[in-house]
Amino acid sequence: MESAAGTVKYDESKIQTLSSLEHIRLRTGMYIGRLGDGSTYEDGIYILLKEIVDNSIDEYIEGYGKRIDIKISEKKVAVRDYGRGIPLGKLIDCVSIINTGGKFNSDVFQYSVGLNGVGTKAVNALSDPYIVRSIRDGKFRELTFCSGKLTSDTNGDTKEPDGTYTEFVPDPEIFKDYEFNFDYIKKRLYFYAYLNKGLKIYFNNDKIVSSGGLLDLLTEQVEYPLYEPIYYCSDSLEFAFTHIDSYGESYYSFVNGQYTNDGGTHQSAFKEAILKSVNEYAKKNFEAKDVRDGIVGAVAVKVRQPVFESQTKNKLGNTEIKFKIISEIKDFLIDYFYKHQDIAEQIYLKIALNEKIRKELKAVQQEAKELSKKTSIRIPKLKDCKYHFNEIPTGRKKELWRGDESVIFLTEGDSAAGSMISSRDVETQAIFALKGKLLNVHGLKRDYIYKNEEIYNIIKTMNIEDGIDNLRYSKIIIATDSDPDGLHIRNLLLTFFLHFYESLILKGHIYILETPLFRVRNKKETVYCYSDSEKSAAIRRLGSDPEVTRFKGLGEISPKEFGRFIGPDMRLIQVSVEHLKDIPDALEFYMGKNTPERRTYIMENLHRFEETV
Numbered sequence: 347m348e349s350a351a352g353t354v355k356y357d358e359s360k361i362q363t364l365s366s367l368e369h370i371r372l373r374t375g376m377y378i379g380r381l382g383d384g385s386t387y388e389d390g391i392y393i394l395l396k397e398i399v400d401n402s403i404d405e406y407i408e409g410y411g412k413r414i415d416i417k418i419s420e421k422k423v424a425v426r427d428y429g430r431g432i433p434l435g436k437l438i439d440c441v442s443i444i445n446t447g448g449k450f451n452s453d454v455f456q457y458s459v460g461l462n463g464v465g466t467k468a469v470n471a472l473s474d475p476y477i478v479r480s481i482r483d484g485k486f487r488e489l490t491f492c493s494g495k496l497t498s499d500t501n502g503d504t505k506e507p508d509g510t511y512t513e514f515v516p517d518p519e520i521f522k523d524y525e526f527n528f529d530y531i532k533k534r535l536y537f538y539a540y541l542n543k544g545l546k547i548y549f550n551n552d553k554i555v556s557s558g559g560l561l562d563l564l565t566e567q568v569e570y571p572l573y574e575p576i577y578y579c580s581d582s583l584e585f586a587f588t589h590i591d592s593y594g595e596s597y598y599s600f601v602n603g604q605y606t607n608d609g610g611t612h613q614s615a616f617k618e619a620i621l622k623s624v625n626e627y628a629k630k631n632f633e634a635k636d637v638r639d640g641i642v643g644a645v646a647v648k649v650r651q652p653v654f655e656s657q658t659k660n661k662l663g664n665t666e667i668k669f670k671i672i673s674e675i676k677d678f679l680i681d682y683f684y685k686h687q688d689i690a691e692q693i694y695l696k697i698a699l700n701e702k703i704r705k706e707l708k709a710v711q712q713e714a715k716e717l718s719k720k721t722s723i724r725i726p727k728l729k730d731c732k733y734h735f736n737e738i739p740t741g742r743k744k745e746l747w748r749g750d751e752s753v754i755f756l757t758e759g760d761s762a763a764g765s766m767i768s769s770r771d772v773e774t775q776a777i778f779a780l781k782g783k784l785l786n787v788h789g790l791k792r793d794y795i796y797k798n799e800e801i802y803n804i805i806k807t808m809n810i811e812d813g814i815d816n817l818r819y820s821k822i823i824i825a826t827d828s829d830p831d832g833l834h835i836r837n838l839l840l841t842f843f844l845h846f847y848e849s850l851i852l853k854g855h856i857y858i859l860e861t862p863l864f865r866v867r868n869k870k871e872t873v874y875c876y877s878d879s880e881k882s883a884a885i886r887r888l889g890s891d892p893e894v895t896r897f898k899g900l901g902e903i904s905p906k907e908f909g910r911f912i913g914p915d916m917r918l919i920q921v922s923v924e925h926l927k928d929i930p931d932a933l934e935f936y937m938g939k940n941t942p943e944r945r946t947y948i949m950e951n952l953h954r955f956e957e958t959v
Contacts, residue, residue, distance in 0.1 A: 367494030370471035377468045384524040386920040391516050391524050397465035398425045398512045403603045405429025406545050413546045418526055421515045428509040431482040441470050441478050473514035481506045541603045541646050560586040560644040568642050569927030573692040578678050587643030589696045595638045596849050600646035601662050610662030616645040619675035627683045636700040710796045725803050727779040729767050734818040748774050753821040758835055761901030768905035784838040787845050788937040814849050825859040827899040841937045844929055851921050860917035865895040
């Protein structure tokens with residue numbers, strides 16, 4: 347029945363009440379963020395895995411179960427811990443009703459990540475099937491759900507050791523095309539091991555374990571520290587740091603075993619404590635930038651009631667812990683410096699060098715700023731967006747803020763930028779058109795990037811002149827052609843970020859945009875293909891001699907077409923670095939002056955490629 351105005355009648359029959367799991371399926375983004383395809387760390391399939399592993403880690407933190415078995419075969423994930431097991435009588439509630447769980451009780455779980463009572467339910471709702479088996483005191487209970495609906499419930503006696511077994515397959519109705527990246531998973535599992543000394547994690551055929559905690563993490567990342575890393579561990583705080591001969595500062599921060607990619611109050615307190623400790627011991631007033639430039643550090647805290655700024659727990663918000671962290675770190679470091687004056691001296695030398703470089707740069711920076719003002723009030727070639735990553739409003743406006751979605755495309759020339767500008771989301775997508783090939787900054791000092799107008803404009807655009815804390819965009823996306831010139835520009839940009847702002851890559855802010863190489867179409871259907879194999883499959887499927895177009899550059903894709911390639915489902919490759927110590931050698935090989943070695947490598951691999959064609 348319709349009203350006179352022609353709209354559907356709004357009455358009691360239109361009011362709906364959804365179950366917990368139905369709501370998760372309907373509003374997936376509220377619970378796990380983006381769906382993705384497995385190509386980036388924050389994609390939904392990794393959030394599902396993390397939610398289950400977090401529960402097993404919580405058991406270990408409380409002193410139960412020293413082993414976790416994780417197996418992934420194609421689409422199926424299985425996790426087995428040897429903790430206490432979920433109470434059998436409440437098993438259904440714990441995996442299907444939001445705000446249900448034992449972690450609200452601090453007598454049972456003192457330090458836990460999963461305090462919102464949502465995680466396991468989200469995995470249940472978004473899997474088909476989802477199987478959970480709890481074993482306690484010789485008894486078991488096993489439940490099977492399909493798309494959030496209970497399909498079987500069995501129980502009985504068993505000789506299995508206590509613990510919880512969880513098996514799930516991400517629901518293909520929700521997760522369309524995805525693939526698990528085992529390297530991503532192993533890296534995060536190593537984080538769990540570093541944070542829980544003695545825990546044994548078995549991932550498929552790999553054993554992951556750490557005896558040195560965060561010190562192992564730092565040793566794994568840094569090959570040539572300027573001094574032996576400083577390490578401290580107490581019941582609720584662990585940290586390690588050293589300086590390296592590099593620009594910028596890099597931190598790994600954790601809360602209750604959870605990696606906090608965007609830091610938070612614990613990371614801020616860690617940085618502040620280092621500065622205060624050095625100044626108090628030296629009886630100086632060094633600037634923060636001089637003390638921190640070149641630091642690689644890791645900090646982990648345990649908090650009874652952690653408050654995170656999102657469901658995916660990337661940033662800690664507890665302000666009440668800051669003073670305690672600063673105080674504990676200061677007490678340790680000042681005593682450490684008195685006992686290890688040689689290391690204190692190495693830190694002073696690094697600070698002195700940083701100070702010298704900063705003062706030399708000051709005149710260059712000022713000159714660059716003055717030149718920029720004369721050139722234009724606005725940054726040339728930038729089409730900015732409305733919302734920014736570092737500008738979080740307060741009050742009612744915060745509900746509409748989309749800064750977490752903000753991205754900037756670094757694209758190649760005006761033709762490609764034209765199509766992107768016409769089809770972008772003006773609220774969250776900015777476009778910066780490069781003039782051409784960037785300066786190769788490998789081996790250059792920092793003053794060169796202020797003397798180069800284009801590089802300086804990139805720095806200003808992103809607001810990273812004084813570090814990445816005020817970064818304006820959540821994602822920096824390199825969008826260049828897939829030809830030799832485009833790939834060279836991509837490598838020059840990556841060299842710039844790796845050499846001067848490696849933290850942008852370590853924090854997962856740098857991406858590469860994938861755009862189609864081919865368009866295959868007939869009168870009824872158009873298929874965009876990203877590889878030769880996809881093109882061949884499309885030709886076979888469409889049949890009848892379809893039209894095939896090869897896109898030579900981004901500028902050849904019309905604005906009408908381009909919109910879908912930079913929309914919500916755009917294909918992105920996240921740029922990642924497994925170990926900091928690998929960066930110098932990689933840059934030297936690909937961007938340095940080792941022409942004979944690089945030429946030999948190219949010729950050998952080109953020969954192999956020709957043999958396979």
